[in-house]
Amino acid sequence: MIRGLYSAASGMFTMERKQEALSDNLANVQTPGYKKDETVLRSFPNLLLQRINDFNETGNVTPAGMPQIPQSMTIGELSNGVYAQERIPSFQQGTLVQTEGTFDVAIEDQSIPTQQVNGQDVKPTAFFAVQLPDGTVGYTRNGKWDLDGNGNLVTSEGYRVLGANGEPIEVTSSIRREDLQINSNGQIIANGSETIGQIGVAVADNPLELRRIGGNIYQADNPLAFMQDGNNPGVTLHQGFLEQSNVDSAQTMTEMMMSIRSYEANQKVISVYDKSLEQLYSVGRVNG
Amino acid sequence: MNTSLYISSGALQAYQQKIDTTSNNVANVNTTGYKRRDHTFSEILASQINNQGRGNEGAGRLTPEGLRVGYGTRTGLTQLNMAQGSATETGKPFDMMISGNGFFQLGNGTTDEVSYTRDGNFHLSPNPDNEGSYHLVHANGGLLLDQNGTPIELDGEYEVKIENNGQLQLKAKDGQGEAFLSDQRVGIVDIQNPSMLRNIGDNQFVIDPDTLPAGTNPADYVRMMQAGEAELSSGFLEGSNVDLMKEMTELMTSQRSYQLNARAISYADQMVGIANNILK
Numbered sequence: 001m002i003r004g005l006y007s008a009a010s011g012m013f014t015m016e017r018k019q020e021a022l023s024d025n026l027a028n029v030q031t032p033g034y035k036k037d038e039t040v041l042r043s044f045p046n047l048l049l050q051r052i053n054d055f056n057e058t059g060n061v062t063p064a065g066m067p068q069i070p071q072s073m074t075i076g077e078l079s080n081g082v083y084a085q086e087r088i089p090s091f092q093q094g095t096l097v098q099t100e101g102t103f104d105v106a107i108e109d110q111s112i113p114t115q116q117v118n119g120q121d122v123k124p125t126a127f128f129a130v131q132l133p134d135g136t137v138g139y140t141r142n143g144k145w146d147l148d149g150n151g152n153l154v155t156s157e158g159y160r161v162l163g164a165n166g167e168p169i170e171v172t173s174s175i176r177r178e179d180l181q182i183n184s185n186g187q188i189i190a191n192g193s194e195t196i197g198q199i200g201v202a203v204a205d206n207p208l209e210l211r212r213i214g215g216n217i218y219q220a221d222n223p224l225a226f227m228q229d230g231n232n233p234g235v236t237l238h239q240g241f242l243e244q245s246n247v248d249s250a251q252t253m254t255e256m257m258m259s260i261r262s263y264e265a266n267q268k269v270i271s272v273y274d275k276s277l278e279q280l281y282s283v284g285r286v287n288g
Numbered sequence: 289m290n291t292s293l294y295i296s297s298g299a300l301q302a303y304q305q306k307i308d309t310t311s312n313n314v315a316n317v318n319t320t321g322y323k324r325r326d327h328t329f330s331e332i333l334a335s336q337i338n339n340q341g342r343g344n345e346g347a348g349r350l351t352p353e354g355l356r357v358g359y360g361t362r363t364g365l366t367q368l369n370m371a372q373g374s375a376t377e378t379g380k381p382f383d384m385m386i387s388g389n390g391f392f393q394l395g396n397g398t399t400d401e402v403s404y405t406r407d408g409n410f411h412l413s414p415n416p417d418n419e420g421s422y423h424l425v426h427a428n429g430g431l432l433l434d435q436n437g438t439p440i441e442l443d444g445e446y447e448v449k450i451e452n453n454g455q456l457q458l459k460a461k462d463g464q465g466e467a468f469l470s471d472q473r474v475g476i477v478d479i480q481n482p483s484m485l486r487n488i489g490d491n492q493f494v495i496d497p498d499t500l501p502a503g504t505n506p507a508d509y510v511r512m513m514q515a516g517e518a519e520l521s522s523g524f525l526e527g528s529n530v531d532l533m534k535e536m537t538e539l540m541t542s543q544r545s546y547q548l549n550a551r552a553i554s555y556a557d558q559m560v561g562i563a564n565n566i567l568k
Contacts, residue, residue, distance in 0.1 A: 012563065016290060019559065020357060023292035023552050027299030027360035029545050030306075031329040037358070040349075083339065086351045101326070101367070144328045146367060146483050149500045156330040156364030176389070176480065212356040214334030221352075242328075249548050260555050260562075267562045274566065 003078065005273045010081030011266035014041055017084040018259045025247045026256075033141030033216055034245035035089045036252075042085035049075040089218075091125040091207045094141075094246040096238060102177045103153065105143035105199065106241040112234030117206045125207035126235045129200040129226065130159040130217065131168055138217035139202060139210065139224065144242055147171060157215045164198040164226045171196070182239040186227075200226045201235060293556040295360040296549045302329060303546040305363045310539045313530045320376075321407030321491055322528035323368055323482075324535075330364030368482045373406075373529040375521070382424060384408035384450060385526040390476040390518035394430030394492060397423075397439050403430065403492040404479065406526055412442070420444045428490040434472035435512055441472070450474065453516035476518040478511045 021039045028034040096106045109126040116122075127139035138159065145161055148154045153161040153169040160168035169188070171180065175196070181189045186199035202224035204210055210218035227235065309327040316322040337355040375385055386392070391404035410432055413425040422442045424432040431439035442448055446458040449467075454474035459467040479485065484500070485493040495506035 016292070016559065017355075017357075019290075019292045019556065020295065023295040023299075023549075023556065024358040024360055026548055026552050027295055027302075028329065028331055028358070029548070030303075030541070031331050031361050031364075034331055084355060085339070086349050087355060087357070088350055099326070101369075142330070144365060146365060147481050149481075149484060149504075151481075156328060208350045209352060211352050212334050212358070214331060214356075214358055216331045249545070253548065253551065256552065256555050260559060263559055264562050267566055270566050 002273070003080065005270060007079070007081035008266045008269035008273070010044065010083060012263055012270075014082045014084050015259045015263040015266065019256065019263075021084075021087055022252050022256050022259065026249060026252045028245055029247045029249050029252075031142070031216065031245050032144045032242045033094065034247065035091055035094075035141065036245070036247045037087040037089050037212075039084050040086050040088055041082050043082055044080040046077040046079050049078050087212075088208060089210075089212060090246060091123070092246045094243040096241045097244050098240060099242050100240045101144075101242075102180055102239070103145040103147070104240055104242050105145065105182055106238045106243040107141060107143065107201065108236045108238060108243075109203075109234060112203070115205050122206050122208070124203050124205045126201050126203045126227075127218065127224075129162040129166075129202050129224075130155055131162055132159055132217070136219065137162065137166075137223055138213065138219055139204070140216050140218070141243055142216040147177070155216075157217075159215075159217070162200040162226075164200045164228060166200065166226065169197045169199065182237060184236045184238070186237045199237065201237070202226050203235070290556055290560055291357075291359070293553060293560075295358075296552040296556060298332065298360040298362065299549040300546060300553070302361045302363050303542050303549060306542045307539065307546065309366055310535050310542065314532065314535050314539070317528055317530045317532055317535075319407075319491065319528050320409050320525045321373065321405060322530065323370055323373075323406065324528070324530045325366045326369050327366050328364045329361045332359040332362050334358040368485060369529065370482045371529045373527040375524045376527050377523060378525055379523050381448065381450065381522060382410040382412065383523060383525050384410065384474065385521045385524040386476060387519040387521065389478050390513055391479060391493070392426075393433040393437065393475050393477055394426050394428075395433045395437065395439060396429075397431050400437075402433065402437065403488060403494050404477065404485070405430075405492045407491040409525055415441060428492070430492070433475050435475040435515075436472075437475065438472075440474070442470075450520065450522040452519055452521065454518065454520045455515055473515055474520060476513045476520070478513050478518075479509060480511075481509065484509060 018039045021037050025036045093110050107126050112124050114121045114123050127141060128143060130138050130140055132138045140155060142155060144156055145153050151170050151172060155161060163169045175190045179191050183189060186201055187195050188197040190196050204220060204224055210220055213219050306327045309325050313324045334356045337357060339355045385408050391406060392408060394403045394405055409427055410424040412422040415421045415423050422444060424440050434440050445461055447461055449457040451457055454476060456470040456473060457467050458470050484495050486496040488494050495509060497506060
């Protein structure tokens with residue numbers, strides 16, 4: 001009977017985890033390029049309950065003269081509660097909003113063809129590449145950039161944006177930012193004709209394999225290849241636009257309400273157990 | 289343990305900062321030469337919880353092992369937007385407007401400290417060291433500098449006309465003699481990267497030495513523009529580049545997001561309340 005107490009407690013704990021994920025999504029409702037996380041709940045491994053020290057009831061005949069051997073008897077399965085197994089980021093395209101900033105770039109990858117991964121259709125996702133402080137490469141959808149003191153293109157976190165050649169993009173100080181154009185292939189064009197760089201766009205065939213490391217950055221176990229110019233089917237870059245977060249605040253609020261109610265329901269179950277136990281302990285009490 | 293409370297309260301702080309930035313823009317909707325700031329958010333770091341005990345229990349999952357949780361949002365960039373403000377005609381001879389790039393330089397006449405402004409609202413002020421001559425002063429008392437970084441000095445005997453290229457045309461007030469050009473002209477400097485500028489109030493900027501790479505100094509990033517490179521219009525002032533519609537929309541959306549996050553805090557609080565009610 002007490003097993004259910006732990007199941008209800010695991011339910012409360014899991015709903016807290018889910019609420020955390022929802023709060024995180026809601027907090028980032030205006031963060032450019034943010035991808036919402038969806039919590040996947042999973043039942044704890046089932047237990048197979050058996051009665052032991054019991055005689056077989058199915059009427060098996062034991063050979064004459066032999067003592068009956070105690071057999072176990074299967075009762076059935078019992079689920080032992082729930083836990084938050086994983087958070088799956090949704091790489092759905094966010095809305096593009098015009099900002100007119102020179103270094104605001106948005107990726108549009110809606111028309112990228114789907115690919116077969118482990119027998120399932122998976123939509124690849126394009127990312128910008130940045131250099132992290134430890135020298136490794138991170139991938140982001142946040143295209144809100146600026147120039148730092150060295151003339152490097154940097155993200156809001158200060159990470160350097162990489163070009164298609166894998167080197168940080170540098171804009172020399174003799175070029176005015178009004179004279180810079182970024183075309184839909186990611187080429188950075190100065191003064192109307194001179195190409196001074198190419199924004200590195202990498203495509204993850206299965207974006208769910210990426211690891212979220214925070215600051216809008218994802219990391220891959222194996223570095224992703226950069227698209228070379230002219231060869232980026234389905235990916236378009238838009239200068240002067242930012243990709244908004246794909247969080248839907250109304251949906252998030254609704255889910256929050258549902259998870260808080262589920263939390264409450266689990267609490268009620270614990271209360272019921274508590275009351276039953278109280279009754280049990282009060283049995284036989286003198287001067288009750 | 290209930291991190292949603294901290295996630296949402298952190299988000300409230302970030303949205304508050306956005307509302308602060310927007311309010312400052314709205315407050316300066318009529319400030320001459322004001323440049324608005326655009327606020328954007330950034331996600332806060334994530335941490336990984338290793339929740340997988342034994343190998344076969346995670347069967348069927350789509351993402352790498354572990355649970356990666358984020359901690360909300362923070363202010364990312366507040367970028368200075370250098371778009372041109374609208375021109376306002378004032379008719380005053382010492383009101384100047386720069387079209388396109390460039391900044392006026394302001395000095396204090398004694399030290400080398402220079403600040404930069406787009407506000408071209410200058411007045412004549414007597415030079416205390418030299419009677420009969422005048423400086424051009426800014427509303428905060430800073431002196432307008434010439435192409436060499438020295439304060440512009442005007443002789444009271446001449447009428448002054450500021451030309452489009454920043455040169456000062458002088459003509460004697462008694463009408464005698466030809467008009468001639470002064471050695472000094474209005475010094476206009478070009479600063480390529482507005483991200484280096486720091487607001488110091490009174491419509492002025494300085495180059496923040498903290499943002500510069502090691503071994504360089506602010507002067508390396510300031511280029512004196514040639515006469516005629518920047519177009520100057522005397523008798524005009526540059527208005528603020530704040531777009532009130534856009535700011536009000538921003539204000540509304542951030543206020544709503546603020547409310548939603550406040551609601552999320554209330555939910556987190558309710559959860560704690562529910563947990564506390566197990567033993568009543």
